[in-house]
Structures are given as C-alpha cells and as structure tokens.
Amino acid sequence: MRKAKIVDTIGPATESLEGITKLVEAGMDVARLNRSHGTPEDHLRVYNNVREASKTTGRNVAALVDLQGPKIRCGWFKKNADGEDKVYLEEGQEFVITTDDIEGDEHRTSTTFKGLPGDCHAGDPILIDDGKVRLEVTKVEGNDVHTKVVVAGPVSSHKGINLPGVAVSLPALTEKDESDLRWAIRTGADIIAMSFVRFATDIDRAHEIMDEEGRRIPIV
Known part of the structure; x- marks a missing residue:
C-alpha cells in the first residue's frame, strides 16, 4: 500500500460524474472542494458525484472541504488607455497601499483590510495576485503603507494581497467560513482544510x- 495520498482539486473541467470517476480510477484518494468559488448547490453536486464515483469504482475517496479564510484585496483601479482596470508596477518603484477610499493608479491602491497599517512594519513582504507581484514595506504613515516593488508585474482591481509571516489581525474563520464549515459537517465531508491559522484558538473555534x-472531523 502506498503511503503518499493524491489530493485533487475538483474544478469545472472535472466536476462531472464522468470526470470525477476518471480521477478516482487514475488514483485520486482525496477530492478537494474549494469553497472560495462556487455556490453551495455547486459543491453539493460535486460532493454527490464524488460519493457516487467512489461507490461505482469500489475505492474509498475522502471529500475535503477547503475553507476560504480571510481575504485581503486591492480596491478598484482607474481604467488605462486600453480600457482595462490594470497598472504595471516597475521593479524599484514606490507603491502605496492605503486604507483611504481611492481609485487606484500606478502609484497607489486602496485595500479592503483597514487594519493593514497597524499590522505592517518596515521590511515586511507583501504579495499581490498570489505572489506574481512582490513588494517590501519601507514605512508606514497614517493610513498609508509605503512599499518598494521587488518583483514587477501587472496589478488589476480586486487582486488578492498576502502578508507571509505577518500576524494579521483577522480571524482565521470568517462568517462565510463558519457557514461553510457547518455545511461541510451536515453534508458529510471527511476533512476540513483551514487557511491562515495562527493560534490554537483558531482550531478551538x-x-x-x-x-x-x-460531529468532529480532521482539520488540516
């Protein structure tokens, strides 16, 4: 028996019963349902397909529900000459992230996280769009977090912001996560995945x- 397990994220290309059955036959051990996208109805359909595929193939496949966790995002950007709400950040330039309600441009953007200035310090890394753009905090002044662009790239409206290694003052479980967790337990999920866990109290909740x-199920 192999000790390593294969976890597959179920997306639009594989969510049908036929698609999931093929994954199970190919060796999938755990089907990951990502609650960052889709509706409860979408996920219930996928969950039922996982159970049906497991039954018809005779292979035990666990259903893992991955909770979205707290999300920090950029605000809106002004439209450029091409009509896109996008800017390109150059390596070495200054870029400001502010909690003020502004329309972003190549010099600054707003953020959905009002606690950002209080959580950041000089030297902290900030990643935008899953790390496609990397910034480094140079100073914090009032509502503004001043940064230097370390890795250049495009940034557009509502892209995600991550602060690796920074203890942000956000709950590990949002209201949406708590609702999704209850859905997962009631539906019959086998495993829960939590993001941005920082304290034991996050697991306690x-x-x-x-x-x-x-019903208690494992948390990863």
Missing part, C-alpha cells in the same frame, strides 16, 4: 462549531 453540529 472550528471544534466548537463541529460540536454544535454533532
């Missing part, structure tokens, strides 16, 4: 919800 729903 997830266990509290599981206990309220009457």
Whole structure:
C-alpha cells in the first residue's frame, strides 16, 4: 500500500460524474472542494458525484472541504488607455497601499483590510495576485503603507494581497467560513482544510462549531 495520498482539486473541467470517476480510477484518494468559488448547490453536486464515483469504482475517496479564510484585496483601479482596470508596477518603484477610499493608479491602491497599517512594519513582504507581484514595506504613515516593488508585474482591481509571516489581525474563520464549515459537517465531508491559522484558538473555534453540529472531523 502506498503511503503518499493524491489530493485533487475538483474544478469545472472535472466536476462531472464522468470526470470525477476518471480521477478516482487514475488514483485520486482525496477530492478537494474549494469553497472560495462556487455556490453551495455547486459543491453539493460535486460532493454527490464524488460519493457516487467512489461507490461505482469500489475505492474509498475522502471529500475535503477547503475553507476560504480571510481575504485581503486591492480596491478598484482607474481604467488605462486600453480600457482595462490594470497598472504595471516597475521593479524599484514606490507603491502605496492605503486604507483611504481611492481609485487606484500606478502609484497607489486602496485595500479592503483597514487594519493593514497597524499590522505592517518596515521590511515586511507583501504579495499581490498570489505572489506574481512582490513588494517590501519601507514605512508606514497614517493610513498609508509605503512599499518598494521587488518583483514587477501587472496589478488589476480586486487582486488578492498576502502578508507571509505577518500576524494579521483577522480571524482565521470568517462568517462565510463558519457557514461553510457547518455545511461541510451536515453534508458529510471527511476533512476540513483551514487557511491562515495562527493560534490554537483558531482550531478551538472550528471544534466548537463541529460540536454544535454533532460531529468532529480532521482539520488540516
């Protein structure tokens, strides 16, 4: 028996019963349902397909529900000459992220996270769009986080912002996550994946919800 397990994220290209069955036959051990995208109805359909594929193939396949976690995003950008709400950041330039309600340009952008200036310090890294653009904090002044562009690239409206290694003052479980967790327990999921866990109390809260729903399952 192989000790390593294969976890596959189920997306639009594979969410049909036929698609999932092919994944199971190819060796998938765990089907990951990403709650960052789609509706509860979408995920219930995928979950049922996973169970049906497992039954017809005779292979045990676990259903993993991955909670979205807290999301920090850029605000809106002004449209450029091509009509796109996008800018290109050059290596070495200054770029400001502010909690003020502004329309972004090549020099600054707003953010959905009002606590950003309080959580950042000089030298901290900031990643935009899953790390496609990398910034380094140079200073914090009032509502403004001043940064230097380390890795250049395009940035557009509502792209995600990540602060690796920074203890941001956001709950590991948002209201949406708590609702999704209850859905997962009631539906019959086997595993829960949590993002941005920083403290044991984050896990404690997830266990509290599981206990309220009457069933505990593993958390990764």
